[in-house]
Amino acid sequence: MIRLNAITRVFRMGDQEVRALNGVSLDIASGEYVSIMGPSGSGKSTLLNVVGLLDRPDSGRYELDGSDVTDLSETERARVRREKIGFVFQSFHLVPRLTAAENIELPLMLEGIAPAERKSRVDAALDAFDLKDRARHRPAELSGGQRQRVAIARATILRPTALLADEPTGNLDHRIGAEVMALLEGLHHAGTTLIVVTHDRELGARAHRHIAMRDGEIVGDEK
C-alpha cells in the first residue's frame, strides 16, 4: 500500500523554480489499477519516480507497505526498489548487449539468486510472456511489442507488489499497445498494484481509478 502525504518536489534551473509536485497526497491500496493522466509537464513522471523510490521528495512523507521510506539511505532504497517495485518505461530500456533471457535475468542476478533457480524462473517468464523463441535474441532483433514484453517480464520477475509503467505504449502502435496493456492488466488480475501513466484516454479509461494531474497537483481522482 502506497501512502503519499503532502509530497513536494521542486526542480531548480538557475534562478527558476519548477514545482513538479506541489503538495501531493495520495493513497493507493494494494492491488489497485490506477491511471495517471494530465498534460505534458504536469508532474506525472515525477510522481511515478517518487513512488518508485527513484527520486526523493523535497518535503512530505512517503509510507510504503506500512513503513516510512522517506528517509531511507540510498542502499536501502535500492533494496526496496528491487523487492517491491517494477518499472516499465516508454523506451523499454533493455541492455542492448544482452539477450532477451539475460535482460530478464538481471534482477535475479542483482538479488543474488543461484543460477539454477534463475534459469527456471527466466524460462517460466519467457513462457508466460510468449518469448520462448526469442530468448537468445538481442533487443535490436526484436519488435517493439516484443521488447516491451521483455521489459515487463524483467520488471515482474521478482514479483514486485507494485508495477509502475510510464507511458508503456508510447512507442508502440495502437494494436500492439493494446496487447501490452492487456498483459499488464493480466498482472494486475494476479494481484499486483498497477499504476500507468498515459496520454491515451482510451487506455487510461480501462483503469479502475483515474487520477488527473495539472501543474504538479492532483486535480481529479475518480473510481
Next chain:
Amino acid sequence: MNLRDTLTLSCQTVVSYRTRSLLIVLAIALGVAAVVVLTALGEGARRYVVGQFSSLGTNLVIVLPGRAETSGGFPGAALGQTPRDLTLDDARFISHLPQVKRYAPLNVGVAELSAGGKLREVTVLGSTVELLPIRHMKLSQGSFLAPGSERSAQIVLGSVLAHEFFPDGKVIGQRIRLGDSRFLVSGVLAVQGESMGFNSDEIAIIPVDYAQELFNTNTLFRILVEARSRNDIEPAKAAIAHALKLRHDGEEDVTVITQDAILATFDRILRALTLGVAGIAAISLAVAGILVMNVMLVAVAQRTSEIGLLKALGAPAADIRRLFFAEALWLSLAGGAIGYALGNLGAWGIRLAYPTLPAWPPVWASVAGVATALITGILASLLPAARAARLDPVLALSGK
C-alpha cells in the same frame, strides 16, 4: 550481485565492446611486453658480461705495465724516463706476497705454426703451469705445461688447432714447429669458445721463457694473480702495487686492476640500465592507464541510461561501482597476460637471434610489469566507477 555474476557480466561487456576492448588490451599489453623485453635485454647484457668476466678466473688481480689513470703520459715521462717494463722477476717477486695464492706471467704474440705441411698463424700465449687453474681452463687430452724446472719445449694446443693439424686425433707427443723452434704437443685445451673477444680454441700455449725467446723480448704482457680469497683481492692489489713501486725505484708505473672491481662496476651500470629501461617502459603503462580511464569515462557516459536502468532495477551503488571496476580489471588482466606472453615471445626471439645473450626476463620485472598493469587499470577505473555509481537514476534514465 555476487562476485561471480559481477565478473561474468563485466566480462560479457568487455567482449561485446570488441574494438574498444582490443585497443585498451593492446595498449596495456605493449606496455607490459616492453617492460619484459627491455629488462630481458638489460639482464641478458648483465649476465653476459658477468659470465665473460667469471670465465676469466676468480679472485683475479691483473698487473699490466704502464699507468692507466694518468692522462698526460707517465709520471716519469716529463723527466725523459720511459716506463719500466714488467718482467719475470717482477712476477716472481710478487709471488711471495702473503695474499697471493698463485700467479701466472703472460706473454702474447703471433707466430707461425706448422706441421705435416700445414701452416697457419696463431696467437701464442707464453705462461706457466699456473695459467690453467687461474684462467679456469680445462684440458681435453694430455697434460699442461710441466711445472718449474722440468719445463721444456712443450706446447698446448687449442681444440680447433689440434683438430686442424692432427685430424686423425693423434695429437699428444707429436712434433710441431712454432716459428723457428720445434715443440712437443703435451696437451689439448677443452673446447671453450669465445670469451672476452678471445677464442681460446685457436691459441697455442708454450712456457713463458720460450715465448720470450720466440718474440725476442724480456718483458711481460700481463701478470695474472689469484688472491687467496675474495677478501684478499683488495689487500693483494695494494700489496702488489706497493711491492712493484719499491722494485721500480718508487715509480708507480704499473697498473693493478681487479676483475671484481670491473665486474662490480659493470654489474652496477647494467643493473641501473635495466632498471632505467624498465622505468621507461612502465611510463608507457601509465599512459595506458590514462587511456583506460578515458575509455571508461566514455563508457560511463555512453551507458548512462543503462546505469539508470540498473538503479531502477534495484542495483545498489556498490554493485554498479564493482561492475565498472571489474570491467577495468578484465581489461588490465587480459592486457597483462597478453603482454607477458608477448614479452616472453620477444625475449625468446632475442635469444634465438643472439644465442650468446642470455636474454631471460627477470622474474621481478615480469611481476612488476603485470602488477603495474593491474594497478594502473584498477586505479584508472576508480574515478569512472565512482562517477557511474553516483549518477542520479532519474536523470540517467532520461539519458541526461
